[in-house]
Amino acid sequence: MKKMLKGLGAALCVALPFIAQAPADAATASATGAADQTLVQRGAYLAQLGDCAACHTAPKGKPFAGGLPMNTPMGRIYVTNITPDARTGIGGYTEADFARALREGVAKDGHNLYPAMPYPSYAKVDDDDVKALYAFFMHGVAPVQQANRESDIKWPLNMRWPLMFWNMAFLEKGAYRDKSGKDVAWNRGAYLVQGLGHCGSCHTPRGVAFQESALDESGSAFLSGALLDGWFASNLTGEHNTGLGRWSDEDLRTFLKTGANRHASAFGAMTSVINNSTQAMSDQDVAAVSTYLKSLPPVGGTGAAAYTYDPQATKVSLDRPANDAGARVYTAYCMHCHGVDGHGFAPMLAPLAGNPNVLAKDASSLINVTLNGTGDLVIDGVPSPFPMPGFAAVLDDQQIADVLSFVRAGWNNGAPAVGAAEVAKLRQSTQAGR
Structure with missing residues (x-):
């Protein structure tokens, strides 16, 4: 079940920098000029809030033209073209068609969309915002003629009609309604977090x-x-x-x-x-x-006592020569960025002492980021100078398990140790096809 979720969710949160593209040709510019520019611009902003490019723009592809592959245990699926091209995109969609696809997961021709498209959340988008989004996609995005690809999923698993029953069970229709007793800021925040x-x-x-x-x-x-x-x-x-x-x-x-x-x-x-x-x-x-x-009350966590910083035991273990395998790896590869004290050089270099991701019971993120590094944060067009590098080619599974166990125990973090088998499993799943 978890493997299925991973496959379906692969493209939910990945985003690409193509939201506010200007029309690419004279025909599109003319159509845009005929539209309400204020509405189109508002739709462009809402598309950023909704992170619509996440699924619908492939790497090095044209904005919103689709083609991004998503791997699932059943086979590979390809996201669709949502430019206003009349033949291969959504140029033939009415506003009602667009709203139905966005909020109910049903395309113009009646077929159900996979719930990798987060329509259970978009169901909460109100009519005014749907109208603005429609204006943007019809008049603020360049049409691209790029045919949609059929999925690689074999029959009978490729049948979509069972999704009707999934929607009946799990789709809650109706736009977000303000909660009484909550102020304007709280309700706006709830609308954005739960919806777009x-x-x-x-x-x-x-x-x-x-x-x-x-x-x-x-x-x-x-x-x-x-x-x-x-x-x-x-x-x-x-x-x-x-x-x-x-x-x-x-x-x-x-x-x-x-x-x-x-x-x-x-x-x-x-x-x-x-x-x-x-x-x-x-x-x-x-x-x-x-x-x-x-405003959300505390839920989850590990049940451990509230974190308090304590560097002493970790400082001793890092004294030269470092006295355990994890400390030795940390001294060689990690300490120059994250420090003896575990505070790093925030915000440019992340702290490890008390970091919520370090304290989490599930170590997947720590393993993944150690293996594969991070992409560049690009703020106002300026890339971060110190992205986390990947160590998959430098450290073996046991070394990564050792150093992460050291980090999760260090500075009073008190998180569970990491095993080499966990690292090996994630290495195989994340390195495949690289």
Whole structure:
């Protein structure tokens, strides 16, 4: 079941920098000129909030022309062309067709979309925002004639009609409605997090049918962290150790705008989300998202006592010569960036002491980032000078297990050790095809 979820979720949070492209030819420019430019521009902003390029633009491909492959245990599927090309894209969609696909996961011809498209979240998008998004995709995106590819999934697994029953069971229709007793900022934040931001698609655990276990704060599992495509998407509740409990409102706003703060740095798919979605958010929307997330009560975590920093035992183990295998690897490869004290040089170089990703019970993210490194955070067009390098070609499975076990025990982190078999498994799944 988890393998299926990983495959279906692979393209949920990965983003590419193509949202606000200008029309590419005279015909598109003419059509744009005839449209309400204010509405088109608003739709462009909403498309950034929704991170629409995540699935619909392939690497080095044209904006929103599709073709991005997604691997699932059943076979490979290819995302679709959503440019306004009349033959191969959505140029023939009415606004009602567009709204149905966005919010109900049903294409114009009636076939069901795979729930890798986060339509259970987009179901909460209101009519005004749907109208603006439609205006953007019809008049603010260049049409690209690129035929959609059939999936590689073999019959009978490629039949989509069973998704009708999945929708009946798990799709909650209806736009977000403001909660009484909550202020404007809280409700705006809830609308963005639950709807266009579709944060739960990655950060909420899935059930046996791959459905999100909760779609809003009324469910105890909502945003409590989840394993997805070789990464553990962090706990976003107020949990003290592995969540946002120690983050101030300013910490969270800084992270959303820059991808790094005094507690942690973005990695994996979140790097692209920062690059192409959250850094473009208005200050008002960033504040609203922070207000909502900071209101969530603590859920999940490891049950450990509240983290407090203690460097002494770790400092002793790092004294030259380092006195265990993990400390020796850390001294050779990690200490120059993350420090003897584990504080790193935040926000440019992530701290390890008390980092929520280090404290998490699931070590997948730590293993993955050690093997494969991180992509560049690019803020206002300037790449981060110190991305995390990958060590897959430098360190073997046991060495990575040793150093991560050392880090998870160090500075009073108190997290479980990592085994070489865990590293080997993730190495195989993430290195395949490289």
